[in-house]
Amino acid sequence: MHSLAGLLLLAAVMAGNALADENSVKRAFEARFSGLRVAGVTKTPFNGLYELVIGDEIVYTDERATFVINGNVIDARTKRNITEERLQKIGTIKFDALPFELAIKTVRGNGKRVVAIFADPYCPYCKVLDKALRQVDNVTLYTFLYPILREVESPKMARQIWCAPDRSKAYFDFMLNNKPPAGTAECDAPIEQWKALGQKLGVRATPTSFVPSGQRILGARVEELQKAMN
Numbered sequence: 001m002h003s004l005a006g007l008l009l010l011a012a013v014m015a016g017n018a019l020a021d022e023n024s025v026k027r028a029f030e031a032r033f034s035g036l037r038v039a040g041v042t043k044t045p046f047n048g049l050y051e052l053v054i055g056d057e058i059v060y061t062d063e064r065a066t067f068v069i070n071g072n073v074i075d076a077r078t079k080r081n082i083t084e085e086r087l088q089k090i091g092t093i094k095f096d097a098l099p100f101e102l103a104i105k106t107v108r109g110n111g112k113r114v115v116a117i118f119a120d121p122y123c124p125y126c127k128v129l130d131k132a133l134r135q136v137d138n139v140t141l142y143t144f145l146y147p148i149l150r151e152v153e154s155p156k157m158a159r160q161i162w163c164a165p166d167r168s169k170a171y172f173d174f175m176l177n178n179k180p181p182a183g184t185a186e187c188d189a190p191i192e193q194w195k196a197l198g199q200k201l202g203v204r205a206t207p208t209s210f211v212p213s214g215q216r217i218l219g220a221r222v223e224e225l226q227k228a229m230n
Helices: 004-032 082-090 124-133 153-162 167-177 191-200 222-229
Strands: 040-043 050-054 057-061 104-108 113-119 139-145 208-210 216-218
Touching: 004 040, 004 050, 057 082, 104 167, 113 124, 113 222, 124 167, 124 222, 139 153, 139 167, 139 191, 153 167, 153 191, 216 222
Parallel strands: 113 139
Antiparallel strands: 040 050, 050 057, 104 139, 113 208, 208 216
16 A cells, blocks of 8 residues: 555656646747747646647647647537636636726616626627616626727717716617717727726627626626626
8 A cells, every 4th residue: 555655745746747747838839939928838638638828818739839729629528618618717807906987887776796898889799788788687887998899980989978977878878779979078088098908808809798706708698697797
């Protein structure tokens, strides 16, 4: 029988070898792609496949970085999207650290459930999400305008909404009824701050939503978002 000390030593050696393997994969990959920096390497349960985190993306390679796979890994037995689950995990944020003063706040009912949404005024999927969330009660919505889709029109409309006397009403009037705010924008809207915040959080498309756990929900996936909010 193995002694406890022997087992602990064996476990330490195996852990050290795994770390060495992952470090060697990182070195091999960065040697082949000198412009890319690997934030983390994890050996997957799939034969010889390593997960590499690069920025806010995941790619896969072998131990010598002789090939690179840029796509989703699906577990054929469980039908789970392993890549998406990992992206969700590494994409979590510190929700309480969000600058809520830069958001349009909308409270319905007791406001118990909370969500922050990055939305472009001209994003069709944002309109779909906003329409669906109209049916959700007891929620607090923090809408961060993220004008990235149209170079001229998106910042202009975001400014008009932000400068309206009632920002929440102006936003939903435009998103749900295509009714732009009356008058002209005459305030200092934080356009660059919105863009910088989204870039910092890795928001690459709208809508992107965050719940207090820090979980990130991409797109107008209403059922998934409601589940996360609950």
